[in-house]
Amino acid sequence: MANITPISTESCKIGFIGAGKMAESIARGVINSGVLPASNVRTAHLGLRRTVFESFGTKVFDQNSQVVQDSDVVIFSVKPQVVKDVVLQLRPLLSEKQLLVSVVAGVKLKDLQEWAGHSRFIRVMPNTPAAVGVAASGMPFCLFLLSPYSARVYIRDDSFLKKVLYTVITLGDAATKEDGELISKIFGAIGKVWTAQEKLFDAITGLSASGPAYIFLAIEALADGGVAAGLPRELSLGLASQMVLGAASMAVSTGKHPGQLKDDVASPGGTTIAGIHELEKAGFRGILMNAVVAAAKRGQELSKN
Numbered sequence: 378m379a380n381i382t383p384i385s386t387e388s389c390k391i392g393f394i395g396a397g398k399m400a401e402s403i404a405r406g407v408i409n410s411g412v413l414p415a416s417n418v419r420t421a422h423l424g425l426r427r428t429v430f431e432s433f434g435t436k437v438f439d440q441n442s443q444v445v446q447d448s449d450v451v452i453f454s455v456k457p458q459v460v461k462d463v464v465l466q467l468r469p470l471l472s473e474k475q476l477l478v479s480v481v482a483g484v485k486l487k488d489l490q491e492w493a494g495h496s497r498f499i500r501v502m503p504n505t506p507a508a509v510g511v512a513a514s515g516m517p518f519c520l521f522l523l524s525p526y527s528a529r530v531y532i533r534d535d536s537f538l539k540k541v542l543y544t545v546i547t548l549g550d551a552a553t554k555e556d557g558e559l560i561s562k563i564f565g566a567i568g569k570v571w572t573a574q575e576k577l578f579d580a581i582t583g584l585s586a587s588g589p590a591y592i593f594l595a596i597e598a599l600a601d602g603g604v605a606a607g608l609p610r611e612l613s614l615g616l617a618s619q620m621v622l623g624a625a626s627m628a629v630s631t632g633k634h635p636g637q638l639k640d641d642v643a644s645p646g647g648t649t650i651a652g653i654h655e656l657e658k659a660g661f662r663g664i665l666m667n668a669v670v671a672a673a674k675r676g677q678e679l680s681k682n
């Protein structure tokens with residue numbers, strides 16, 4: 378607990394360990410939203426990804442160690458299978474002056490903290506729509522979860538306690554309320570942030586982190602359907618994408634139950650109910666439910682690797 382200094386949102390430097398697709402989505406989103414200038418975002422890579430990150434102004438080093446040394450917030454965005462080795466390698470350079478963040482699917486905070494050697498750590502589960510400012514990020518009360526090192530109840534700020542009273546209110550040694558607010562602000566600039574207990578994280582991953590891929594698949598398939606029904610490909614893809622955007626916006630902005638919104642579209646004896654009948658015959662809802670459950674289960678498996 379020696380070096381817990383607050384990190385300023387305005388001047389904070391964030392560094393990605395792992396210059397992949399998720400890091401790119403977050404970095405692009407953060408820079409485009411204006412929450413941080415590109416000069417405050419850094420990563421390391423020697424290959425092709427270097428050019429991608431440089432193209433939107435990010436500083437790209439050769440080594441992960443340089444990223445750590447030049448960042449206030451270090452975001453681990455490598456694959457679950459390598460994160461342990463990567464954190465252990467960097468451990469000598471990690472200090473409690475830095476806030477550590479993981480977007481890695483499946484890997485638990487207690488393991489991350491143990492590998493890093495300190496627990497000023499926050500776990501976040503974003504999704505790639507971060508790049509266009511409409512991410513859904515689950516941020517657990519993991520900063521309030523029990524640390525294997527020195528668990529304690531957080532009672533520095535009454536209003537904060539009231540807010541989290543109905544959930545788990547223990548936290549890792551070192552992540553502070555201000556750290557949580559900083560990460561909420563950064564991820565809030567690229568989409569909507571929810572807080573949830575860490576035990577819900579695999580389910581969150583199976584739904585909102587993997588979910589964009591299900592919908593991209595659906596958009597592609599819907600566009601194929603349009604082509605099969607005679608539409609030109611470009612028109613069909615445009616219609617399918619915009620329709621999904623419109624449907625999601627309507628579900629969010631009206632707050633109506635999706636079943637009601639569905640009923641509003643389906644006229645008696647009309648076209649929509651004919652389409653829905655086909656979807657139901659093929660088990661459409663069950664298939665989507667199974668996809669989320671299978672992805673959540675895979676997240677659980679990854680935590681055991």
Ligand SMILES: NC(=O)C1=CN([C@@H]2O[C@H](COP(=O)(O)OP(=O)(O)OC[C@H]3O[C@@H](n4cnc5c(N)ncnc54)[C@H](O)[C@@H]3O)[C@@H](O)[C@H]2O)C=CC1
Nearest residue numbers: 395396397398399454455456457480481482503504505586
């Ligand atoms: N892609 C997505 O939609 C989401 C991904 N995530 C999580 O984000 C993490 C990254 O996923 P993606 O960006 O999709 O994967 P990716 O494969 O695009 O990116 C991983 C990057 O890490 C780099 N890398 C590998 N070993 C490294 C090392 N030792 N040091 C530095 N960099 C190294 C790779 O070269 C690659 O560029 C994963 O843990 C995943 O679970 C979480 C939510 C959504």
Ligand SMILES: O=C(O)[C@@H]1CCC=N1
Nearest residue numbers: 481482582586587588
């Ligand atoms: O497929 C994956 O493992 C990552 C995690 C969630 C989305 N993409």
